[in-house]
Amino acid sequence: MNFEFALPGKIIFGPGKISETGKAAAGLGKKALLVCDPFCVTSGLAGKVLKHLDASNVKALVFSGVVPNPTTASIESGVLEARKGKCDVIIGLGGGSSIDTAKAIAVGASHPEPIWNYAIGKTPVTDKTLPVIAITTTSGTGSHCTCFSVITNPETHQKPGMGSPYILPRIAIVDPELMLSMPRALTAICGFDVFSHGVEAYTSNASNPMSDMFAEKAITLCSQYLPICYKDGKNLEAREMMALADTYAGIAICHAVVSLGHVVAHVIGGHYPDISHGDALFTIYREVLVFNSKSKPMANKHGFISRSMDESSDGIGAAFDKFFADFAFEKKLISKRPDSEKIGRISKETFTYMKGIADLNPVAANEDDVKVILEKSLR
Known part of the structure; x- marks a missing residue:
């Protein structure tokens, strides 16, 4: 090690x-x-x-x-x-x-x-x-x-x-x-960024025992307190815990970086600057999680992520659906109706100027994999 x-x-x-x-x-x-x-x-x-x-x-x-x-x-x-x-x-x-x-x-x-x-x-x-x-x-x-x-x-x-x-x-x-004054929509998209930072640092090929410690805590705190912040934005304790989760997740990605989900979301943001980063992430993230859950070396980590969202769900996709069921995200990319040419360009650019970060994904991915993730996410 x-x-x-x-x-x-x-x-x-x-x-x-x-x-x-x-x-x-x-x-x-x-x-x-x-x-x-x-x-x-x-x-x-x-x-x-x-x-x-x-x-x-x-x-x-x-x-x-x-x-x-x-x-x-x-x-x-x-x-x-x-x-x-x-x-x-x-x-x-x-x-x-x-x-x-x-x-x-x-x-x-x-x-x-x-x-x-x-x-x-x-x-x-x-x-x-x-x-x-x-x-x-x-x-x-x-x-x-x-x-x-x-x-x-x-x-x-x-x-x-x-x-x-x-x-x-x-x-x-x-x-x-x-x-305390953050509106619900902002709480949702920012909170989702915290969650995804924790998840990607935790499952990154660049993760280590120290970054894992911060990533795990970020995922746990986010799972516990993001729903509370979303429902009651004036809850100071919940806001404190989400601020702590955000800090933990930031420390984690500073070392383990992020991976495929963030790279695709960044490329989307480059083409559609009016789409917020958190909303772009949420739109594609269920399919990214399902794709990455195929990683056998990361099976225990994906199990932890799934249980953090929902103890009883069968599979990480179902856990994701259940945990975020009460959250309202705009999913603006869907309304943009990107055609096959645009989807192809986003998929290609995922492996150009941010290829080094995409390569940290726990499951090796290519342009065709990203096309499938995008197509499923846009249904």
């Missing part, structure tokens, strides 16, 4: 911990760029963070140009703001899109080439990357404790994950009180 394992940066966890933003930033720089979406500004949350920064004598600018499925253009706009403001620390406030954008800006503002060159691995990310603080307001992407930033190129329709240890947030602030 051989593996390497390292924990992420400092994690500040608990209700009200957003108040520690100023102190955290003061230890890393003198001028911050606060990266968020417009809602964080209009809701007053960005203003609250700015007050904490000011109290610690940290100057700050706000970049509120974050978009869902962050694009190269939106990131480059943030890079210009960071450079113009001579910012030396980047703070991501929000969900995965805001934190991924903050990570990418931290690279772009400190490196000479366009961000896309770093996203696709053409040019390596270096230790010149500006320090990042991640303040997560959702329980879904795990981006606050991963070394990945997902970037969409609208011109090429590609959506890779830029990976580098230098973009791992130095400090993550996880304040479950910020998640």
Whole structure:
């Protein structure tokens, strides 16, 4: 048995911990760029963070140009703001899109080439990357404790994950009180991302005993508390446990990465940027689980996943159906009615720019397998 394992940066966890933003930033720089979406500004949350920064004598600018499925253009706009403001620390406030954008800006503002060159691995990310603080307001992407930033190129329709240890947030602030206002639809798609992170890290060919420990706990907590959060979003204990599950799952994928489900969902998102990542995942995931359950070496792990969803169901597909029966997902891909040519292109691209991650799947897959998964998922 051989593996390497390292924990992420400092994690500040608990209700009200957003108040520690100023102190955290003061230890890393003198001028911050606060990266968020417009809602964080209009809701007053960005203003609250700015007050904490000011109290610690940290100057700050706000970049509120974050978009869902962050694009190269939106990131480059943030890079210009960071450079113009001579910012030396980047703070991501929000969900995965805001934190991924903050990570990418931290690279772009400190490196000479366009961000896309770093996203696709053409040019390596270096230790010149500006320090990042991640303040997560959702329980879904795990981006606050991963070394990945997902970037969409609208011109090429590609959506890779830029990976580098230098973009791992130095400090993550996880304040479950910020998640109490999440609407049900957002709770569902973010919570499903937590579940799928746990599942894919657990069954990845890159998994190890340490990543398994975090992945198992993430799956267990998600199975116990996601239904509660979905039904009662104001339940602070359930929100805390989902925030913890999200953090555990993020640590797990930072080491074991993800596999086929996420790769296909990323490719879908590249072609249909208006489809949320969690919704794309949910649409295909039952068939991905059934396909992967053929893995004999992973039989015990798939048994654990199935029992976590439902003790009595016969098979992982039935367990999935029963556990998520009361959840409402849009399944927007179905309404797009992708034709055979589009399905073929998605299947092919699964094994191009993200082939290395697809190869971590517990069952070796090819384009024909992905076509079948997509066709069954679209019925």
